[in-house]
Amino acid sequence: MLVQGxxxxxxxxxxxxxALICDGLRxxxxxxxxxxxxxxxxxxxxxxxxxxxxxxxxENSAEAAISVFGILKSDATFLMINPTVKTEKxxxxxxxxxxxxxxxxxxxxxxxxxxxxxxPHLRTVYFAGSDGKTPTDAxxxxxxxDAVLASEAHSSQTSPVKNVDLDLAALxxxxxxxxxxxxxxxxHQNIVAAAASVTAxxxxxPDDIILNVxxxxxxxxxxxxxxxxxxxxxxxxxxxxxxxxAVLEKIAQERVTGIPMVPTIAAILLQMDLTxxxxxxxxxxxxxxxxIPVEHVxxxxxxxxxxxxFLMYGQTECIRTSYLCPxxxxxxxxxxxxxxxxxxxxxxxxxxxxxxxxxxxELVVRGANVMLxxxxxxxxxxxxxxxxxxxxxxxLHSGDLFKMDEEGYLYFVSRRDDIIKVRGQRVGPRxxxxxxxxxxxxxxxxxxxxxxxxxxxxxxxVIRPVIGASLTEQAVRAYCASHLxxxxxxxxxxxxxxLPVTESxxxxxxxxxxxx
Amino acid sequence: xxxxxxxxxGKELRQFIVENFLFGRDDSFSNEDSFIEMGVLDSTGxxxxxxxxxxxxxxxxxxxxxxxxxxxxxxxxxxxxTRKLQATG
Numbered sequence: 001m002l003v004q005g006x007x008x009x010x011x012x013x014x015x016x017x018x019a020l021i022c023d024g025l026r027x028x029x030x031x032x033x034x035x036x037x038x039x040x041x042x043x044x045x046x047x048x049x050x051x052x053x054x055x056x057x058x059e060n061s062a063e064a065a066i067s068v069f070g071i072l073k074s075d076a077t078f079l080m081i082n083p084t085v086k087t088e089k090x091x092x093x094x095x096x097x098x099x100x101x102x103x104x105x106x107x108x109x110x111x112x113x114x115x116x117x118x119x120p121h122l123r124t125v126y127f128a129g130s131d132g133k134t135p136t137d138a139x140x141x142x143x144x145x146d147a148v149l150a151s152e153a154h155s156s157q158t159s160p161v162k163n164v165d166l167d168l169a170a171l172x173x174x175x176x177x178x179x180x181x182x183x184x185x186x187x188h189q190n191i192v193a194a195a196a197s198v199t200a201x202x203x204x205x206p207d208d209i210i211l212n213v214x215x216x217x218x219x220x221x222x223x224x225x226x227x228x229x230x231x232x233x234x235x236x237x238x239x240x241x242x243x244x245x246a247v248l249e250k251i252a253q254e255r256v257t258g259i260p261m262v263p264t265i266a267a268i269l270l271q272m273d274l275t276x277x278x279x280x281x282x283x284x285x286x287x288x289x290x291x292i293p294v295e296h297v298x299x300x301x302x303x304x305x306x307x308x309x310f311l312m313y314g315q316t317e318c319i320r321t322s323y324l325c326p327x328x329x330x331x332x333x334x335x336x337x338x339x340x341x342x343x344x345x346x347x348x349x350x351x352x353x354x355x356x357x358x359x360x361x362e363l364v365v366r367g368a369n370v371m372l373x374x375x376x377x378x379x380x381x382x383x384x385x386x387x388x389x390x391x392x393x394x395x396l397h398s399g400d401l402f403k404m405d406e407e408g409y410l411y412f413v414s415r416r417d418d419i420i421k422v423r424g425q426r427v428g429p430r431x432x433x434x435x436x437x438x439x440x441x442x443x444x445x446x447x448x449x450x451x452x453x454x455x456x457x458x459x460x461x462v463i464r465p466v467i468g469a470s471l472t473e474q475a476v477r478a479y480c481a482s483h484l485x486x487x488x489x490x491x492x493x494x495x496x497x498x499l500p501v502t503e504s505x506x507x508x509x510x511x512x513x514x515x516x
Numbered sequence: 517x518x519x520x521x522x523x524x525x526g527k528e529l530r531q532f533i534v535e536n537f538l539f540g541r542d543d544s545f546s547n548e549d550s551f552i553e554m555g556v557l558d559s560t561g562x563x564x565x566x567x568x569x570x571x572x573x574x575x576x577x578x579x580x581x582x583x584x585x586x587x588x589x590x591x592x593x594x595x596x597x598t599r600k601l602q603a604t605g
Contacts, residue, residue: 059555083555084555107553239552240552240558240559241558241559242552242557242558242559242561242562243562243582243583243584243587244559244579244582245579245580245581245582245583246583246584264559264560265559268559268563272579273579276579276580423559423560454560454563455560474535474539477539478539480539481538481539486558489539
């Protein structure tokens with residue numbers, strides 16, 4: 001089965017059912033399917049071939065959802081890019097995977113125009129929306145997405161596909177500890193397998209109405225769309241959780257049954273008076289992205305006793321690994337449960353030997369959900385995908401340290417690398433440090449995560465300025481804002497004349513972290 | 517008098533938004549431009565904005581007042597804050 005089958009099967013089964021509610025508009029399965037077929041035909045007409053990469057850089061919107069399926073229906077591979085990305089990184093990602101087309105918003109075109117001359121493989125740019133002028137560039141074709149989706153020139157029927165489920169469906173770029181984002185290669189089979197496991201334990205049905213405020217460029221957010229379409233349910237897609245009251249009102253309005261959260265959302269919910277909202281339709285809350293504080297789980301249980309809470313764990317490389325059965329949440333609110341259906345986990349020491357219960361080691365994941373590797377990074381891939389129990393297979397070494405109790409429940413201990421989880425999203429400190437070190441006046445910089453009640457972790461930059469340089473916090477933030485996505489901009493900035501160093505003379509992040 | 521107050525609030529807000537959400541760059545947006553459309557306000561941004569408004573203007577905001585209708589542009593916030601200040605006298 002291919003991922004677009006989620007949409008096509010549901011559309012065949014109940015074409016008039018509401019698939020998506022977004023920006024006050026309701027879209028039936030038939031509409032989403034027909035519009036994504038049109039996009040697929042348009043992509044093929046502009047030269048997109050099987051296996052080509054097509055990037056989506058959009059806020060959560062119907063266009064983003066249609067683009068995902070349109071790209072898959074053209075036998076191409078999609079990648080989602082954070083819409084707050086800056087030109088430099090956007091160009092890097094587009095070039096890294098040699099994307100041939102980009103789908104973005106018209107408002108964004110102006111700020112990323114420097115990208116055009118840096119991306120020789122990119123031929124076509126589709127833009128949603130109509131405000132702002134259409135750029136001209138000798139090498140690129142700029143096309144209105146709205147016009148393509150409405151045009152009778154492109155058939156609304158499915159185009160014939162050649163892909164099989166071993167083909168790449170998605171490239172998910174994720175922060176690594178090396179400072180360069182890595183493209184996680186997910187095949188159709190990976191996504192179909194993960195979606196089958198997750199929807200099985202969540203017991204999703206066509207009656208489910210999922211309220212998704214998580215960004216679609218974030219794996220956990222993207223999966224809400226894919227899994228709900230697989231089950232024939234309805235996604236209420238919100239741009240963000242910026243206005244919680246307006247979002248919570250939607251629960252009663254749309255009779256929402258499931259809400260995926262990251263710990264930041266739980267923290268915001270608990271600051272509000274939840275007794276004012278009608279949660280009677282709500283069947284479950286899920287948490288993933290980062291661990292949720294036990295206290296928050298307990299408070300949510302008390303406030304919403306009828307609602308099941310699923311504590312889950314996973315990473316982009318395998319989408320999802322484990323979940324805690326909601327019946328266990330009062331007994332072990334600090335556990336992320338056991339491996340999900342059709343997935344196996346074990347804990348190993350540094351030599352790869354399996355460890356007994358209680359011992360801390362690296363979590364290894366085995367299953368059809370495990371990625372194919374990192375895009376064109378065989379060295380990085382070999383570090384995490386290693387030979388498994390059967391000769392032909394590879395298992396995922398997660399880089400996360402865990403322990404397992406006697407009954408097989410998993411407890412997260414720490415990351416083995418320096419990845420910082422901000423709002424449940426992975427942030428690599430090296431990427432920020434590299435940007436900081438390019439700023440005039442900065443001699444050295446170290447970035448660490450510091451605990452934050454809402455964000456989980458806040459990014460702190462400790463900077464050693466060049467002697468005589470007059471750096472301000474505001475100038476540093478402004479510099480970061482013009483080179484990094486919003487989630488990566490340091491919240492705290494400190495200037496120091498001396499930074500702790502290791503014996504080899506390198507700045508010691510470990511020591512600094514211990515000190516803070 | 518009222519317009520003057522709203523005008524002053526608008527200026528202070530612009531400064532706050534530019535410094536905290538735009539980090540000093542690009543202050544060419546209009547008072548009517550939507551923060552959501554501009555992509556400058558996320559969930560933690562809204563919390564910071566609320567903290568600023570409550571402290572600077574000594575107002576108290578209920579959950580149901582934290583909605584785009586009141587907060588999604590400089591113009592909307594100015595109107596909202598002015599109304600709150602009048603209500604509290």
